[in-house]
Amino acid sequence: MANPIVALRAYRDGLHLIIKPHLSIAEVEEAIQQEISRMNRSLSGTSVQIVLKCPVLEEEEISLLRSKLQETYDLTVRGVEVTEAPVSAPIAAAPTMHTITPATDSRDSRDSEPSRIVPHTIRSGQTEEFPQGSLIIYGDVNSGSEVRAGGDIVVLGTLRGSAYAGMNGRLSAVIIAMDLAALQLQIGNYMHRPTVSQKPRGYPEIARIGAEDVIIVEKFVKF
Amino acid sequence: MGRVIVVTSGKGGVGKTTSTANLGTALALLDKTVVVVDADVGLRNLDIVMGLESRIVYTSMDVIEKQCELNKALVRDRRVDGLMLLAASQKNNKDDIQPEQMKAICDKLRTTHDFVLIDSPAGIERGFRNASAGADEAIIVTTPDVSAIRDADRIIGLLQNARIEPINLVLNRFSAELVGNGSMMDQDDVLDILNIDLIGVVPEDSGVITSTNRGIPLVYEDGSPGAQAYMRIARRLTGQRIPIPDFAQKGLLNNIMNWFKKKK
Numbered sequence: 001m002a003n004p005i006v007a008l009r010a011y012r013d014g015l016h017l018i019i020k021p022h023l024s025i026a027e028v029e030e031a032i033q034q035e036i037s038r039m040n041r042s043l044s045g046t047s048v049q050i051v052l053k054c055p056v057l058e059e060e061e062i063s064l065l066r067s068k069l070q071e072t073y074d075l076t077v078r079g080v081e082v083t084e085a086p087v088s089a090p091i092a093a094a095p096t097m098h099t100i101t102p103a104t105d106s107r108d109s110r111d112s113e114p115s116r117i118v119p120h121t122i123r124s125g126q127t128e129e130f131p132q133g134s135l136i137i138y139g140d141v142n143s144g145s146e147v148r149a150g151g152d153i154v155v156l157g158t159l160r161g162s163a164y165a166g167m168n169g170r171l172s173a174v175i176i177a178m179d180l181a182a183l184q185l186q187i188g189n190y191m192h193r194p195t196v197s198q199k200p201r202g203y204p205e206i207a208r209i210g211a212e213d214v215i216i217v218e219k220f221v222k223f
Numbered sequence: 224m225g226r227v228i229v230v231t232s233g234k235g236g237v238g239k240t241t242s243t244a245n246l247g248t249a250l251a252l253l254d255k256t257v258v259v260v261d262a263d264v265g266l267r268n269l270d271i272v273m274g275l276e277s278r279i280v281y282t283s284m285d286v287i288e289k290q291c292e293l294n295k296a297l298v299r300d301r302r303v304d305g306l307m308l309l310a311a312s313q314k315n316n317k318d319d320i321q322p323e324q325m326k327a328i329c330d331k332l333r334t335t336h337d338f339v340l341i342d343s344p345a346g347i348e349r350g351f352r353n354a355s356a357g358a359d360e361a362i363i364v365t366t367p368d369v370s371a372i373r374d375a376d377r378i379i380g381l382l383q384n385a386r387i388e389p390i391n392l393v394l395n396r397f398s399a400e401l402v403g404n405g406s407m408m409d410q411d412d413v414l415d416i417l418n419i420d421l422i423g424v425v426p427e428d429s430g431v432i433t434s435t436n437r438g439i440p441l442v443y444e445d446g447s448p449g450a451q452a453y454m455r456i457a458r459r460l461t462g463q464r465i466p467i468p469d470f471a472q473k474g475l476l477n478n479i480m481n482w483f484k485k486k487k
Contacts, residue, residue: 120383121418122380123376123377123379123380123383124373124374124376124377124380125347125376125377125380125381126380139418140416140418142373142376142416143369143373143376143416144373144376144377158415160416
């Protein structure tokens with residue numbers, strides 16, 4: 001099961017230590033220990049980037065973490081970055097188990113968001129961007145084009161270009177297309193490259209972040 | 224008032240110049256007055272394909288620089304009445320011409336001719352902008368391969384932004400054989416992506432190469448599948464309703480099958 005507070009991820013630029021909303025620094029330390037022991041190989045000598053997806057830690061807490069990582073696991077901290085946390089979840093109210101599922105930050109943010117309708121096909125080289133909310137496209141999104149939205153992306157046609165939903169960090173954002181044939185999907189910071197199949201599936205599909213923190217694409221039945 | 228049509232594609236080598244030469248000639252054979260304009264300044268080719276290379280005295284650059292009158296720069300094609308060529312300058316490059324200057328030339332030509340066909344250079348830069356500046360319609364030439372189609376898609380977007388409509392599609396170098404064995408997109412696949420009107424399908428025809436080298440557009444010699452396809456497109460441009468034949472159904476076996484089907 002994925003650790004609810006801390007995640008270790010390998011990216012192109014090296015390891016990322018992602019820290020999500022939590023109750024106390026002690027809890028974070030415990031979670032780090034669990035996460036590292038879960039990995040079967042030694043991380044000794046490697047460097048790690050700390051990515052904060054939570055309300056920012058105190059300066060001294062970070063330096064505490066830094067020295068702790070160095071001493072206990074021989075991990076060098078490359079840097080600390082703060083990515084925008086999901087706006088919800090004030091720490092005190094957060095349950096100990098905070099997993100990101102489409103249901104957590106819920107319909108509310110979706111309902112309060114504006115959406116924009118694009119009543120035509122988006123062609124190669126064109127970009128449609130709407131950071132304030134969701135995009136609904138009455139047409140195709142062709143190969144070589146890009147759609148980006150703060151909220152959801154709904155394509156009432158074939159999605160062949162790249163789509164980036166939840167560009168402001170709303171991880172409950174989804175991408176729905178009548179025919180989802182995109183080469184690249186992105187929701188929040190998560191990226192997905194679906195395996196390309198030549199044949200259209202013949203049913204609409206939805207892409208969203210699943211419980212395992214990866215983008216899953218499945219048949220769209222209902223929301 | 225004549226119609227100004229830009230023939231363009233985005234990608235190079237898909238048959239813009241060949242299509243311009245053949246459609247221009249075909250329209251003239253249908254008793255229309257036509258000017259074909261080479262907008263590929265610095266890399267002109269239309270004159271060679273039309274076989275008028277040796278007769279060029281003035282180019283569009285000379286007209287813009289007011290070295291000569293516009294109608295003096297037009298080269299008359301002696302093989303058919305009503306066909307003219309406005310050549311591009313080979314010495315200059317595309318930045319030497321402004322879109323407004325091209326538009327002025329097109330606006331003048333449309334008062335005296337039924338059709339002005341502009342042969343656009345490849346690319347989406349200045350040359351393309353010059354070529355499309357004076358146009359009110361467009362013909363997109365594409366081959367049925369993904370790279371040409373993506374470029375065509377890009378060009379269609381740019382033309383739509385410039386409010387150039389209608390945009391018609393010519394699907395060039397179509398091979399029934401390759402479609403038959405599943406290694407080439409058929410016209411439905413292409414139209415599904417590009418979502419514009421198809422005005423014609425030109426089958427792969429090796430006669431194109433010889434006709435280019437000899438400077439005699441294909442349509443002069445009737446009978447080849449390419450020539451027939453261009454004649455049909457020209458008729459459609461003049462407003463005639465002619466169905467697009469289903470090339471994918473050709474081939475000896477299919478013909479025999481169809482013959483049997485008809486008998487039943």
